[in-house]
Amino acid sequence: AAAAFEEWLPKRRAWYERYGVTPSRLRLREHAPDELAHYAKKAVDVEYRFPFGWKELEGVHNRGDFDLSRHSEASGESLEYFDQATNEHVVPWVVETAAGADRAAFTFLIDAYREEEVRGETRVSLALHPDLAPYKVAVLPLLKKRPEIVALCHAIKTDLQRHTMAVYDDTAAIGKLYRRQDEIGTPWCVTVDVDSLEDGAVTVRDRDSMTQERVPVEGVTRLILDRLDAARAG
Numbered sequence: 001a002a003a004a005f006e007e008w009l010p011k012r013r014a015w016y017e018r019y020g021v022t023p024s025r026l027r028l029r030e031h032a033p034d035e036l037a038h039y040a041k042k043a044v045d046v047e048y049r050f051p052f053g054w055k056e057l058e059g060v061h062n063r064g065d066f067d068l069s070r071h072s073e074a075s076g077e078s079l080e081y082f083d084q085a086t087n088e089h090v091v092p093w094v095v096e097t098a099a100g101a102d103r104a105a106f107t108f109l110i111d112a113y114r115e116e117e118v119r120g121e122t123r124v125s126l127a128l129h130p131d132l133a134p135y136k137v138a139v140l141p142l143l144k145k146r147p148e149i150v151a152l153c154h155a156i157k158t159d160l161q162r163h164t165m166a167v168y169d170d171t172a173a174i175g176k177l178y179r180r181q182d183e184i185g186t187p188w189c190v191t192v193d194v195d196s197l198e199d200g201a202v203t204v205r206d207r208d209s210m211t212q213e214r215v216p217v218e219g220v221t222r223l224i225l226d227r228l229d230a231a232r233a234g
Contacts, residue, residue, distance in 0.1 A: 001062055001064070002041075002042075005042060009028055009044055009060060012097055013026055013028060013046055016046070018129075019108060019132055020108070020111065020129035021107060026047070026049075027049075029044065039066040039067070040062060040064075041063070041064045042062040045060075046059075048107050050107075050110060062093070062095055064093050065094075067094050068091050068092060072091070108128065109126065109128075112126045112128045112129075123182065126183065126184065131232065132185070133185045133187055134186075135165045135166060135181075136186070136187060136188065136224065136228060137165075137187070137188045138186050138188075139153045139169075140168075140169055140192070141153045142191055143193070149197065152192050153168055156190060156202070159221050164225070167186075174191065181207070186207060187227070188205065189205040190204055190220055196217070200217050201214045201215060201216050201217065203215075204224075
C-alpha cells in the first residue's frame with residue numbers, strides 16, 4: 001500500500017499538468033502528524049497557488065486497513081485476503097484519492113485566464129487545453145451577407161462536426177468574433193472570405209499566438225484533428 005500510495009502522487013499531479021495547469025503553480029504538500037485524520041497512515045494534498053494563496057485541489061490518503069477492519073467489526077464478516085505468496089491472511093489496505101470536479105474546473109479556468117495589451121486594447125482569452133474547450137473550432141464568415149460565403153462556412157462546419165465540436169457565428173464583425181471566441185477558449189477559428197470563393201482556401205487563426213495561415217478547404221478538418229492530437233500528446 002505504501003508503494004501504491006507513493007506511485008499515485010506524481011500521477012495525480014501530472015493529471016492537472018496534462019490538461020494545461022502551470023506546473024510551477026502546483027505542489028504536493030504532506031500532512032503534518034497533527035493534521036492527519038484518525039484513519040490515515042499518511043496524507044498528501046495536491047495544491048494550487050490561486051491568486052488568494054495555496055489551496056487544496058485533492059487529497060491522497062493511505063487509509064491503512066481502517067475501512068475494512070471497521071466493516072468487519074460491525075458486520076461480523078471477515079474481509080481478509082489469503083496471500084498465497086506469503087501464506088498469510090491479510091486485511092487489504094485502502095489508498096484513496098479525493099477530488100472534486102468543481103475545484104478542478106475552477107482551477108482550469110483560473111489558470112487559463114489571460115489579459116494582454118493588443119494594439120492599445122485589453123485582450124482577454126482563456127488558454128484552455130483543447131480537450132477542455134467547449135468548442136474546438138469556430139467557423140466565421142467575413143461577409144455574412146454573401147450567401148456563397150455562408151454556404152461554404154456551413155459546409156466546413158458540418159464536416160468538422162463529424163469529428164469534433166464546432167460552431168458557426170456571424171453575429172458581429174470579424175474582429176469581435178475573434179475576441180468572443182478567445183474569451184470562451186476556442187483554440188482555432190476558420191474564416192471564410194471572398195478570396196475563399198476563388199482560391200478554395202480559408203484562414204485558420206490560432207487563439208494563443210493569434211497567428212493565421214491559409215489552408216485549402218479540403219484540408220481544414222485534417223489540420224484541426226492533427227492539432228488536437230498534438231495537444232493531447234503534450
